[in-house]
Amino acid sequence: MFSRATVDNEDILILAPLSVLPEFQNKGIGSALIKEGHKTACRLGYEYCAVLGSEKYYPRFGYVISSDYGIQPLKGIPTQNFMVVKLSAKAKNVNGYVKFAKEFGI
Numbered sequence: 001m002f003s004r005a006t007v008d009n010e011d012i013l014i015l016a017p018l019s020v021l022p023e024f025q026n027k028g029i030g031s032a033l034i035k036e037g038h039k040t041a042c043r044l045g046y047e048y049c050a051v052l053g054s055e056k057y058y059p060r061f062g063y064v065i066s067s068d069y070g071i072q073p074l075k076g077i078p079t080q081n082f083m084v085v086k087l088s089a090k091a092k093n094v095n096g097y098v099k100f101a102k103e104f105g106i
């Protein structure tokens, strides 16, 4: 699932949750969902997507620690687990904290 959030008054996306049924895991489905999701998000005009997750999984899709793109880390979360990918080479620079949809309770 992708949901909308904001940084610096710019709309960005949050990727969460990502889930594949256990019997279908390790067949490339999670990767395909992420790549296709990124393409659609870019087509819709989103420039960044953030994720709170494993630093061993998401970097293969271009995610880097959020501060590399001027997005502040989340309080109380290890820096390496809050990552951001730039969806478009033309993305504007952003600076600030992510404001999550209220349903996240963050």
Ligand SMILES: CC(C)(COP(=O)(O)OP(=O)(O)OC[C@H]1O[C@@H](n2cnc3c(N)ncnc32)[C@H](O)[C@@H]1OP(=O)(O)O)[C@@H](O)C(=O)NCCC(=O)NCCS
Pocket: 017, 018, 019, 020, 021, 024, 025, 026, 027, 028, 029, 030, 031, 032, 052, 053, 054, 056, 057
């Ligand atoms: C994470 C998840 C979506 C990956 O989906 P998938 O279809 O199995 O993933 P893919 O087949 O595209 O990729 C498999 C690779 O991801 C790695 N991987 C899977 N889950 C991982 C995890 N939690 N942490 C780190 N690496 C993980 C596998 O080791 C494998 O690595 P390899 O390519 O080096 O062998 C799936 O394992 C899942 O639903 N897990 C339970 C829910 C969950 O933890 N979601 C993530 C929330 S941040």
